[in-house]
Amino acid sequence: MSHTHTTSNFRDNAVAALQDNALRAAMRKATDIFIAMRVNAVSDIPVEDWKDKASAIRARVLDNLPAYLDEFSATASSAGAVVYRAKDAQSARETVLHILKDRGVANIVKAKSMVTEEIGLNDYLISRGMSVVETDLGEYIVQLAGEPPSHILGPALHKNRQQIGRLFEEKLGVPYTEDAEELIGIAKRILRQKFFEAQAGISGANFVTADSGSIIIFTNEGNGRMVTTLPPLHIAVLSIEKVLPSLSDLPIFIRLLPRSASGQILSSYMSIITGTRKPGELTGAKELHIVLVDNGRSEILRGEFRDILKCIRCSACINVCPVYRMVGGHAYSSAYQGPMGIILTTLLEGMDKAHSLLDATTLCGACAEACPVCVPLPRLLAQLREDRVRKGFTPVMERMAMSAFGQALRVPAIFHAGQAALRLFWPLAQGTVANGRFNGIAPPAKTSFRRRIS
Amino acid sequence: MMMEDKIFLFRARIAWSGAGVKLVTSPEDLQPAISEFIQGADSVFCPGITEIEKSIVIPPEARVNDYMHAKITVEEVMAGIAETGTIVCVSSSGKALQASLVPYHHVAVILRENIFADLDEFFARMNSPLPTNITFVTGPSRTGDIEQTLSIGVHGPGRVDVVIY
Numbered sequence: 053m054s055h056t057h058t059t060s061n062f063r064d065n066a067v068a069a070l071q072d073n074a075l076r077a078a079m080r081k082a083t084d085i086f087i088a089m090r091v092n093a094v095s096d097i098p099v100e101d102w103k104d105k106a107s108a109i110r111a112r113v114l115d116n117l118p119a120y121l122d123e124f125s126a127t128a129s130s131a132g133a134v135v136y137r138a139k140d141a142q143s144a145r146e147t148v149l150h151i152l153k154d155r156g157v158a159n160i161v162k163a164k165s166m167v168t169e170e171i172g173l174n175d176y177l178i179s180r181g182m183s184v185v186e187t188d189l190g191e192y193i194v195q196l197a198g199e200p201p202s203h204i205l206g207p208a209l210h211k212n213r214q215q216i217g218r219l220f221e222e223k224l225g226v227p228y229t230e231d232a233e234e235l236i237g238i239a240k241r242i243l244r245q246k247f248f249e250a251q252a253g254i255s256g257a258n259f260v261t262a263d264s265g266s267i268i269i270f271t272n273e274g275n276g277r278m279v280t281t282l283p284p285l286h287i288a289v290l291s292i293e294k295v296l297p298s299l300s301d302l303p304i305f306i307r308l309l310p311r312s313a314s315g316q317i318l319s320s321y322m323s324i325i326t327g328t329r330k331p332g333e334l335t336g337a338k339e340l341h342i343v344l345v346d347n348g349r350s351e352i353l354r355g356e357f358r359d360i361l362k363c364i365r366c367s368a369c370i371n372v373c374p375v376y377r378m379v380g381g382h383a384y385s386s387a388y389q390g391p392m393g394i395i396l397t398t399l400l401e402g403m404d405k406a407h408s409l410l411d412a413t414t415l416c417g418a419c420a421e422a423c424p425v426c427v428p429l430p431r432l433l434a435q436l437r438e439d440r441v442r443k444g445f446t447p448v449m450e451r452m453a454m455s456a457f458g459q460a461l462r463v464p465a466i467f468h469a470g471q472a473a474l475r476l477f478w479p480l481a482q483g484t485v486a487n488g489r490f491n492g493i494a495p496p497a498k499t500s501f502r503r504r505i506s
Numbered sequence: 507m508m509m510e511d512k513i514f515l516f517r518a519r520i521a522w523s524g525a526g527v528k529l530v531t532s533p534e535d536l537q538p539a540i541s542e543f544i545q546g547a548d549s550v551f552c553p554g555i556t557e558i559e560k561s562i563v564i565p566p567e568a569r570v571n572d573y574m575h576a577k578i579t580v581e582e583v584m585a586g587i588a589e590t591g592t593i594v595c596v597s598s599s600g601k602a603l604q605a606s607l608v609p610y611h612h613v614a615v616i617l618r619e620n621i622f623a624d625l626d627e628f629f630a631r632m633n634s635p636l637p638t639n640i641t642f643v644t645g646p647s648r649t650g651d652i653e654q655t656l657s658i659g660v661h662g663p664g665r666v667d668v669v670i671y
Contacts, residue, residue, distance in 0.1 A: 078653070085654040131635070189660060190651035206651060213653050232652040236660055243661065264636055274647040274662025277607050281639065299632060303625035306590075314650070317519065318590040321662065322642040329638055335597035335604065336638035 062408040065383035066375075075210055079380045082209040086371040089315025090422070097307070099424075106304050107426035110362035113295055117353060117361075120262040120295045121344065127265030131327025133340040141171035144345045148173060148254070148287055149180060151341050155285060157182070157251040161243075163271065163279040164188040165256025166204050166365060167291045167345050169387035170400070173254075184254075185246045187275035189239055196223045202381030204388060205313055205367040210380045243275070253279035253337070257290040258364070259305060260342075263298040266326040267342065270309065270319040277321055286325075286337035291345050293361040299324075305364065308424040312366035348400050357432055360395045362425045369419035369429055375412045384409060391419040391429040398436055407445035410437050471500055507623040512588045513670060516621055519591025523645030524658065525666035536615070537563060539669050543613045544568065544578055551576035551609065555600055558582040558615055558671070573605035580613040581605065583643075586668070589624040592644045593668055598637035606643065612663040614643075615671055 069075060113120060125135040138144035152160065160177065162184055168174065174184045174195075186195040190207035194200065197219055201207030208216070217230040226238050255276060259268040267288050269276045280286050296302065302324075310316040329336035352358055370376050370390030381389040386397040386409065394413060398406040410433070419429040440446060446454075460466045475496045482491075507515075513529065520527040530539050540562055544550045550564050551573040559582050570576050581601070585594040593614045595606050606612045622628040632640075647662030658664050 082654045085650075187661070188651070189649045193651065206654070208651055209654065216652060232655055232657055235652060236649065236657050240660060247661075264634060266636065272647070273649045273651075273660040274607055275660070277603070277641065278661055281604050281607070299636075300626075300629050303629055306625055316644075317522065318592060318642065318644040320523075320643065320645050320648055322644075324636070324640040326636040326638055326640075329597075332600055333597050333638055334600055334602035 062383060062385075062411050065385060066379045066412070069379040069383045074212060074215070075380050076378070078210050078212050079377055082203075082206060083371045083377045086206075086314065086367075090312060090368055090371070091315075093311040093315040093317065097311075099308075099311075102304055102308055103424055103426055106308050106364075106424060107362065109296065109301050109304065110364070110425045113293070113297065114353060114358055114361055116297075117292065117295070117350075120297060121292055123262040124260055124265060124295055125344075127263065128260070128267075128327065128342055129265070131265045132330075133265065133327050133342050136341065136343045138343055138345045138347070140347050141345075144171050144289065144343055144347065145173055145176045147343050148289065149177065151285075151287060152177070152182065152252060155251070157285065159246070159250045160184045160252045160254055161246050161250040161279050161283065162186050162191075163253070163255040163269070163276040164191050164207070165254070165289055166201075166387055167256060167347075168254065168289050169201065170291075171289075171345060171347065173289065185243070185250075187243050187246065187273075187279060188271070189236065189273060189275075192239055192243065193219065196220070200382070200387070202389070203367065203370060204365055204393075205370075210382065247278045247282050250279075250283045252285040252287060253283040254287045254289060255279050257288050257294055258309065259294055259296050259302070260290065261296050261299045261302065264326060266299060266324050268302065269323045269325070270321070271323075272314075272316075272320045274321055277323055280323060280325055280337065281335055284338045285341075286339070287341045287343065288325075289343045289345060291347070292349050293363075309364055309366055312368040312422070312424040352399050355399075356435065357395065357399055359427050360392065360399065360432055362427050363392050363396070363423075364425055365392075366424055368422040368424065369427075372418040372422045374414055374416060374418065379412075384412065391433060392427070395429065395432050395436060403436075403440060403443050403445055407440050407443075410440050413437075468500075471496065507588070509618065512621050512623050513618060515623075516586055516588040516591060516670070519588065520645075520668050521591075523591045524648070525591070525645045525668055527668045527670065530669055530671045536561075536669070536671055540580055540613065540615075543611070543667055544580065547578050549576045550578045550580060551605055552580045553601060553605065556582045558617070562615075573602060574608055576605075576609040578611040578613060579605045579609045581615070583614045583616050584620065585628060586616045586621040586670075587625060587628050587642070588621055590642075590644055592642045593666075594628070595639075595641045595643060596637045597639040603639050603641055606641075607662050610659065610663055611665040611667070612643070613667045613669065615669045617671055621670070 136147050186192050193208040202210040213230045221228040257267045310319045328340045373390045376390045394409045413433045417430045517527050549570045550568045583593045584596045646666050647660045649660045
């Protein structure tokens with residue numbers, strides 16, 4: 053089941069996550085595998101050169117986004133699609149609902165789409181009496197569990213096979229098994245029936261191309277192909293920044309996206325869907341509706357954080373983030389996790405709602421190196437943190453401490469006195485006030501660095 | 507890129523993707539290569555649209571006319587891309603792409619002159635109007651959604667064999 057995300061306090065969530073040993077083991081395993089695969093996949097290619105090229109194309113898209121969207125709307129329409137612009141989450145949900153209602157659709161199969169998580173589409177449709185079944189295996193697992201995805205690519209990577217086995221036993225009434233092949237077989241049988249019964253398929257898109265009006269979808273399981281070719285009605289819901297200028301821009305992104313995401317040279321399937329079924333064709337939905345979701349992005353585009361819209365949702369930055377690797381995706385309480393998730397969510401939901409997410413970074417810079425389209429993630433994170441301080445969203449104690457520290461830095465005598473006091477009271481503070489929380493933190497040096505070099 | 511180099515790279519990448527690959531060099535070897543895959547099968551679908559497809563003999567008792575009830579689909583695919591080990595299925599000329607999706611085993615025949623060296627070469631040849639659906643298939647259906655352990659054959663075919671002809 054998807055959730056409309058209202059960001060709760062990251063610090064509280066993180067504390068809870070760190071006490072969950074099963075979660076931490078699953079996170080470590082999953083992110084280690086993702087990182088190793090990606091590093092291997094980019095080891096024998098001119099990746100820096102490709103990144104520059106891809107980054108330049110994404111920058112060009114942002115410079116001309118309204119024009120490319122107009123072009124895409126025109127080309128997709130002439131290929132037979134109906135294109136909608138939704139300015140916010142509410143209008144996107146209503147647009148999809150109307151399309152489905154007008155056609156009396158009750159059963160919907162869905163391929164993974166993060167923007168539908170962002171706008172809370174599933175809950176909205178389900179609460180209006182429709183059956184919406186996620187068909188990506190990971191999405192299916194978290195939907196059964198009544199949880200949001202914890203990773204944009206691997207929605208269920210926070211679960212181990214024992215947990216999945218018990219979930220299937222409880223929700224599907226099948227005998228308990230923790231054999232991955234058996235679990236997959238169970239899901240496959242159930243979902244196959246859903247594919248054949250569905251009157252509509254809802255998908256996202258990895259890219260759309262302005263010059264040809266095409267939707268491009270990468271999947272490994274084949275559920276994306278099922279969702280877009282078996283039901284007579286296909287609705288693609290995507291955010292506006294997914295557009296690329298031309299079909300001829302695709303190769304560089306085909307090379308970078310799967311490598312950055314899962315370390316594959318190419319995912320098992322990539323479909324380029326252009327309009328509806330033509331006369332003489334046996335493939336393609338009879339109706340194709342494309343909902344372009346803005347939901348605050350036009351405003352982001354006008355501001356100083358616009359580079360986050362270059363993001364192609366590969367999840368490389370998420371996998372390398374030391375904070376994500378520790379706490380997992382649910383601690384973020386948002387549709388997007390990790391560095392790109394912090395930035396995008398803060399901008400989409402506003403500093404007042406999402407500021408606590410800005411605690412979820414060490415500013416270590418690992419994400420900058422992993423990003424295939426050169427989004428300056430650490431810079432954006434630092435800028436947002438400054439913004440947070442300016443707007444007064446940091447905790448009172450932190451503000452007071454920082455302000456005192458700032459004063460001390462301006463007056464050497466106070467600073468030195470502070471250092472001396474710290475050295476003196478450290479053992480005492482560690483034993484009493486901190487109650488062990490300072491364990492692992494190195495004690496203050498006996499001689500300060502300044503003393504040693506002067 | 508020379509034809510031999512293209513085929514060499516194509517074969518290596520297909521093998522990497524987890525699909526099977528066979529090279530057929532003379533017309534009389536094509537049917538035996540296909541027969542090996544469909545031997546003993548009870549439900550084989552072949553669209554019979556292209557010349558190659560028309561020439562392939564499927565035992566009548568095994569032949570089905572609806573891919574929804576087939577365990578194997580044998581078909582010619584429109585293109586191959588050596589760089590990625592991809593076969594390209596398109597919806598033009600009346601091909602149902604679901605035929606390479608629903609059955610468990612996909613046997614794809616590709617003419618060697620339809621192998622492109624890389625992605626750029628392929629996309630340079632894609633002119634509008636595009637067919638409704640162009641699908642790149644690179645290996646069998648797979649998932650890593652349970653503990654990041656690779657499993658084959660989720661929604662799509664668990665087995666893909668490419669016959670280069």
